[in-house]
Amino acid sequence: MRCRVILAVAALAFSQASWANGPETWLKRMTDSHRTLNYQGVVTYQVDDRLSSFKVSHVVKDGREYESLEALSHGEHEVIRQGHDISCVHPGPELLHLLAGDSPEAKQLQKLYHLSLRESGSVAGRAAIGLSIQPKDVYRLGYRLALDKETGLLLRSEIVNKRGKVLERFEYVVLDLSFDEAALERDESQLIAHPPVGEQGSVPEVNWRVSWLPDGFTPLAVRDQAPSISYTDGLAVFTVFVESTQSAASQSDSHMRRGASVSYSTTHKSRGVRVSVVGEIPMLTARQVALGVEWPE
Amino acid sequence: MKDGIRESLSAMMDGEASELELRRVLRSEDAALRAEWASLHRNQQVMHDGELPFAGLDISSRVMAAIDDEPSAVKRGSSWRQALTGMAVAASVAAVVVFAGSERMLGGGTSMLAASETSVSSGRVYPAQMSPANGGVPVSAIAGGTPSMSPAVKSEADKRFDVLLRKHTERASLNNGQGFVSYARVVSQESE
Structure with a gap:
């Protein structure tokens, strides 16, 4: 026993x-x-x-x-x-x-x-x-x-x-x-x-900023200096792209989903740019971040 | 805004809100919520095609009347004041439901292939047929009256998504703790 x-x-x-x-x-x-x-x-x-x-x-x-x-x-x-x-x-x-x-x-x-x-x-x-x-x-x-x-x-x-x-x-x-x-x-x-890695990278410099981020998300320092900024809370990652656009077809908001990945795009006509948020986040978050992109004067 | 309501809103954008939730939000007196709804479709145009959206859905008579009276919903640039009226809210509901339904791969178990046949976000939102009142079944507006987008525009939208998703994944794979298997997200699509 x-x-x-x-x-x-x-x-x-x-x-x-x-x-x-x-x-x-x-x-x-x-x-x-x-x-x-x-x-x-x-x-x-x-x-x-x-x-x-x-x-x-x-x-x-x-x-x-x-x-x-x-x-x-x-x-x-x-x-x-x-x-x-x-x-x-x-x-x-x-x-x-x-x-x-x-x-x-x-x-x-x-x-x-x-x-x-x-x-x-x-x-x-x-x-x-x-x-x-x-x-x-x-x-x-x-x-x-x-x-x-x-x-x-x-x-x-x-x-x-x-x-x-x-x-x-x-x-x-x-x-x-x-x-x-x-x-x-x-x-x-x-x-x-991968090619040899030099420095650790930095947050790309851009002329826009996000006015809203969910709690805990911080920008990523990256080595590719593409003019987009990725944010992470340690688990989730999303990327904000701001691209110039002339296309009439993309004048209004649009959104895509594939598995856990979503994108939400919105156009700022006066600036001729399209803002897209892509990542493994809820659509609500992507949209809220995309609509919150602004250009400080 | 209460977390529960916000969750409903989030579910609606993902095409997963139940009819019960839709009604709850419709009846909400929360101004912030209604503002959120109005803003959800500020940049969308709703076309009625002479048909009443929600034909099969028994929602409050006030909202139904508002939809009846509103021939073409709220246009871009509508003022906040207008957006906050009951009418705008009613139109918002139509927009949100269709908005959510027009996503790829949404709604009761629709496969990616089936969904991509019938739906791509065109930037324009059309009223689609609602499923009849049926309790807890997710509200989904895929197919039905959704006009199909021209294949060229559709593949353009897909292509754009692929490009951005790949760029995003290059960074995410180094940072999401899952590593480069994240690339499966990109590859699985390309090799269809």
Whole structure:
């Protein structure tokens, strides 16, 4: 009997181990792991009843990231390439990196979202932990994530709206964490690194400003100095584009939606420009930001 | 504005408000809410085609009367004062519902393909057929009387969205903690 009690206690202690780290710690692990691990897998991307699948490869070699994303579902094998210095820190993950215990960043995130851990079944054959992130206001979307218990790698991600409707879902169906440098050499033709990275970048200079932003969103410092500004609250990202337009067809407001991504565009005739807000946010937020763009005199 | 109402408004823009919510908002005495509604369609034109929007929807008689009396809704540049009248609010409702319904991929489980056949935001808003009063079913105005946009304009709008979404994703993938799988959003569309 005593033996059984001890066993039960031990089992309980074991199952609690992954809960010992708070949700913030798991978020931090998530943002690190997808850049520092070597892996190859097949990930599916689902919007409504449409499912696409992709081969994903990621290798770190000599401190640089090499990665590729190859569409498997549509016959065409388009390879998206990207990669950069592993030491290169981006502002979004930076917000999450700083999350720890009761740091100001953690408090800020907790002001915006309810974070909670929950049990999750396995994903792609790997034990996973569930992380639920629910927005506290109507200006952002929710996330239901499943992270690899061992490494923190994001195995499944669902973006949900306030009503709990899943707008898009990423999910690994196959994942190999033993993908290594040797594989890199075999697959070199498909894994291309980003050009060397210089400075960390800055917020592009523009002649307009946004008069309204949802709580917690800050502009991103970027290296491409395209005249658009992206904002993040650490999880959601949206970008404000201001482009000159002559087209008569685009005189009034318009909006598009695909999965979790939306765009809202409005035209300022007198200035001959069109303002578009694009991102993984509710349409209401995109619209409110777009209508709030102004030009200080 | 109360959070609950704002949430309804947000749901309406996403084509997911229930009829019950629509009625609740219609009856609201909240001036800020009505202003929000009016502004929702300030830049949109509503055309009636001689048909009454909401024909199947039993909303308050005051609002129905207002829609009856209003041949072509509120035009761009209408004053706030006018926008805040009951009439404008009624027209706003029509605009909002159609506005939401004209989005791609909205409304009760419509697939992306089906939705993109019938709906693209043309910048103009048309009244569409409302589903009959049916309780908790999301209000959606896809298809029905929505005139289709010319394929050229439609593909132009799609193309613009693709370009902006790709530019956005280049930055988002470095900052949303999900990494470059975010590119699936762009690729899945291009390889259709």
